[in-house]
Amino acid sequence: TGPDTVSPTGQPTGAEQARMAQSGSHLTNAQGTRLYDTDHSLKAGPRGPVLLQDHHLREKVMHFDHERIPERVVHARGAGAHGVFRSYGTAADVTKAAFLAEDVETPVFVRFSTVLGSRGSSDTVRDTRGFATKFYTSEGVFDLVGNNIPVFFIQDAIKFPDVIHAGKPHPDREIPQAQSAHDTFWDFVTLHTEATHHTLWNMSDRGIPRSYRTMEGFGVHTFRLVDAEGRTTLVKFHWKPKLGVHSLVWEEAQIINGVDPDFHRRDLADAIEAGAYPEWEFGIQTFPDTPDQTFEGIDLLDPTNIVPEELAPVQPIGLLTLNRNPSNFFAETEQVAFHVGHLVPGIDITDDPLLAGRLFSYLDTQITRLGGPNFPQLPINRPHAPVNDMLRDGMHQTAVHRGTAPYRPNSLDGGCPFTPGASADSASLDGAYVETPVRVPEATKVREAPESFDDHFSQPRRFWLSMSPPEREHIIGAYTFELAKCYEQAIRERALQVLANVDPELCAGVAAGLGLPAPEPTVPLADVEPSPALSQIGHTWPTD
Ligand code: HEM
Numbered sequence: 043t044g045p046d047t048v049s050p051t052g053q054p055t056g057a058e059q060a061r062m063a064q065s066g067s068h069l070t071n072a073q074g075t076r077l078y079d080t081d082h083s084l085k086a087g088p089r090g091p092v093l094l095q096d097h098h099l100r101e102k103v104m105h106f107d108h109e110r111i112p113e114r115v116v117h118a119r120g121a122g123a124h125g126v127f128r129s130y131g132t133a134a135d136v137t138k139a140a141f142l143a144e145d146v147e148t149p150v151f152v153r154f155s156t157v158l159g160s161r162g163s164s165d166t167v168r169d170t171r172g173f174a175t176k177f178y179t180s181e182g183v184f185d186l187v188g189n190n191i192p193v194f195f196i197q198d199a200i201k202f203p204d205v206i207h208a209g210k211p212h213p214d215r216e217i218p219q220a221q222s223a224h225d226t227f228w229d230f231v232t233l234h235t236e237a238t239h240h241t242l243w244n245m246s247d248r249g250i251p252r253s254y255r256t257m258e259g260f261g262v263h264t265f266r267l268v269d270a271e272g273r274t275t276l277v278k279f280h281w282k283p284k285l286g287v288h289s290l291v292w293e294e295a296q297i298i299n300g301v302d303p304d305f306h307r308r309d310l311a312d313a314i315e316a317g318a319y320p321e322w323e324f325g326i327q328t329f330p331d332t333p334d335q336t337f338e339g340i341d342l343l344d345p346t347n348i349v350p351e352e353l354a355p356v357q358p359i360g361l362l363t364l365n366r367n368p369s370n371f372f373a374e375t376e377q378v379a380f381h382v383g384h385l386v387p388g389i390d391i392t393d394d395p396l397l398a399g400r401l402f403s404y405l406d407t408q409i410t411r412l413g414g415p416n417f418p419q420l421p422i423n424r425p426h427a428p429v430n431d432m433l434r435d436g437m438h439q440t441a442v443h444r445g446t447a448p449y450r451p452n453s454l455d456g457g458c459p460f461t462p463g464a465s466a467d468s469a470s471l472d473g474a475y476v477e478t479p480v481r482v483p484e485a486t487k488v489r490e491a492p493e494s495f496d497d498h499f500s501q502p503r504r505f506w507l508s509m510s511p512p513e514r515e516h517i518i519g520a521y522t523f524e525l526a527k528c529y530e531q532a533i534r535e536r537a538l539q540v541l542a543n544v545d546p547e548l549c550a551g552v553a554a555g556l557g558l559p560a561p562e563p564t565v566p567l568a569d570v571e572p573s574p575a576l577s578q579i580g581h582t583w584p585t586d
Contacts, residue, residue: 048182073102076448111376112411113161116206117172121254121307122157122375123314125364127324132272133359139197139388141179142220142359147575151176151422153378154254154318157189163219165306165330166295168249168520170240173259174380175282175362178426185406186279191248192260194345195237197495199399205230205237213535220415223527232536235498238544239346241383242502245520247289247513247578253309256288257281259445263397264342266331266390268478276329276342276392278349280356284321287578292519319365325356333481335392345396347501353460378422379408395491414438438574468572499543500568506545518548522555534558543567 060066064504069077077098084096092099113122129145141148155172156163171190176183195205208230210219231237243249251257259281267275290298298305313320327349329337337354338451340347368374382397383402391397408417417423432448436579447454509517523542525534541549542563553560 043540062446065144065360065586072105073237073347081265082184084294094245097206100115105312109415114155115407116157116349116412117155118161118175119163119165120153120160120375121310122151122153122368122371122378123310123320123364124366124368124374125152125319125362127175129360130358132357132528133267133326136269136277136326137388138270139179139184139267139386140181141177141386142388148180149178149426150362151178152379153376153380154257154306154376158206159219164299164303165301166246166250166290166298168295168524170244170249171251171257172256173257174378175259175281176378176380176384176423177386179386180427181386182475183384183423183425184386184389185380185382186261187380187382187400188259188261188279188281190251190257191240191243191264192258192278192280192348193239193501194262194396195231195242196234196342196396197236197346197491199397199403200397201234202396202399202403216529225528225530225533228402228525228528228533228537229530232540235543236346238498238540239502240525242505242544243523244378245517246505246509247291247516249520250290250292250295251306252288252290253285253313253531254306255310255313256283256285258283258287262345263321264335264392266327266392267328267479268390269387272330272478274390274478276325276331276335278329278338278354280325280327281322281362282325282356282358284323291516292523295305310364314364314367319363321364322356322362323357324360324362324400327351327354327356329354332586335574336494341492343392343394344495345394346495346498350504350571350572351575352573373420374422377412377417377420379404379412379417379420381405381408383476387473387475412438416440468547480585486537499565500570502544504546504569504570504573507570508572508574510577510579513577513579514548514551518551518555521552523547525552525556539564 069080072078080098080102083092083099085092094100111535127141127148127150129142129144129146129148131146132144133139133142134144140146140275153172153174155169155174156165156169157172158169159167173190174185174187174512176185196202200514207213208226212220212224212226261279261430264276264278267277269275302308310320316414323332329342329349335342337349342349382391382400383405384392409415412420415433416436416438418425418429419438419440432450434443487574506514506517521537525537528534535558538549538553538558539561541552542561543565545567546560546563
């Protein structure tokens with residue numbers, strides 16, 4: 043698939059290996075011409091002016107001037123690792139995805155991240171963590187682009203620019219760098235109350251993980267699995283750390299921020315180097331694919347909802363082991379490009395409106411960040427399955443494609459497996475990604491959310507009720523600290539109103555900390571059962 047620097051077996055040739063290693067007996071310029079000195083500019087005499095004709099100086103500085111690429115618009119700070127995913131085969135009855143068949147091993151690359159801080163920010167801030175996994179499967183790349191929190195701030199991707207504008211530093215002073223303690227964040231999450239659940243998780247111990255190795259991961263959205271017979275099952279994806287779920291306490295996080303801002307990435311790299319390979323079990327919650335796509339009254343298309351594990355247990359389907367550190371941060375951790383639309387046969391999407399926007403956004407953003415449409419050719423992004431696309435040319439194209447007819451079907455290049463006039467014959471469906479023929483109900487075009495998206499408080503209430511006493515104390519402390527940093531009193535008061543609608547004890551604790559009266563709820567308090575699995579103390583994983 044690649045340029046002539048790749049041998050027929052796909053390995054780089056000797057000359058290409060030397061170029062990548064930047065090794066050899068003598069230094070050259072980018073064109074391979076040998077240099078004798080790279081420490082002195084060409085001058086008119088040792089103390090004279092530097093000459094514009096110094097082409098080596100010009101090339102060296104020009105390249106340096108362009109070393110930086112834009113950081114990710116979100117999740118800019120991250121740490122990555124290579125590993126392997128071994129399937130248990132237990133999902134084979136619900137999906138035909140080959141990498142989930144029994145005893146199959148698939149290479150993976152995982153990138154963990156914070157969301158709001160810039161590339162150089164600290165690791166132990168209070169924030170959501172990204173948990174993105176690239177599976178290089180035999181049927182193409184599958185990306186699971188998830189977080190360590192199972193719900194999201196918004197229900198519709200059209201609000202994503204807004205929630206991120208609110209969460210990033212204020213545009214006038216560029217502060218605060220990476221904390222949620224600011225007016226725009228609290229303004230947004232109290233005006234858009236669907237954010238209450240995610241915010242509560244952020245204010246809990248989950249917002250300050252002890253290590254990437256002790257975080258859960260979640261696919262967040264409901265996906266659709268498809269088996270070999272075309273039968274479908276709705277599913278939520280989970281990563282369960284073998285080391286258990288652990289967090290820092292706030293004071294530890296603050297001290298570590300100062301003492302070692304690289305705490306999480308150092309911990310990950312050191313553990314792998316020491317052979318203490320971090321492991322996660324991959325699990326699924328499954329739900330019948332009913333026309334209304336709800337389970338026990340929970341709307342599965344609303345990404346602010348979880349399904350309690352007591353109602354739908356997480357079934358283990360495989361093991362992820364991270365066992366190799368990147369050798370080049372830029373080439374691997376920085377250039378890796380995840381996309382929720384990188385799917386393989388057997389895994390399909392649902393109509394979650396947040397997921398729909400993501401399907402557009404991830405591809406789009408790479409054009410700015412990685413300089414054009416050819417980012418799948420970057421080594422870290424290359425599929426391990428054979429590629430035979432008809433995509434040609436473009437910025438940063440490195441392949442020298444062959445053939446004269448880059449379209450299908452054609453009758454010129456010798457590859458014409460199709461019946462003229464038909465887009466594909468039935469044989470070509472074998473192993474192909476075929477969209478599930480889901481019936482779209484007759485509908486009128488509207489810009490509105492379904493009524494089932496209106497309940498913003500019962501799931502946060504379940505989370506609060508599931509917490510142990512120390513976890514509750516930490517949550518009250520976190521809200522108090524963060525809200526105390528707001529300049530606007532009206533925002534603090536609105537936040538208290540939101541908390542009153544979740545739970546009076548939570549609201550009273552934060553109100554006392556802020557020295558403000560606790561308001562009465564404006565909605566009836568939801569009658570929900572706690573879910574012990576939500577508490578880090580009540581956490582019952584791993585099972586073995
Ligand atoms: C990046 C997760 C919602 C746009 C990321 C990353 C993760 C993630 C883990 C970092 C990937 C990496 O390490 O390279 C999520 C989750 C979401 C969500 C779990 C909700 C369930 C959205 C939405 C949008 C969006 C709604 C836009 C409409 C982006 C963009 C990036 C990103 C533009 C940067 C990608 C890059 O530069 O490579 N997201 N995200 N995300 N996300 Fe999301």
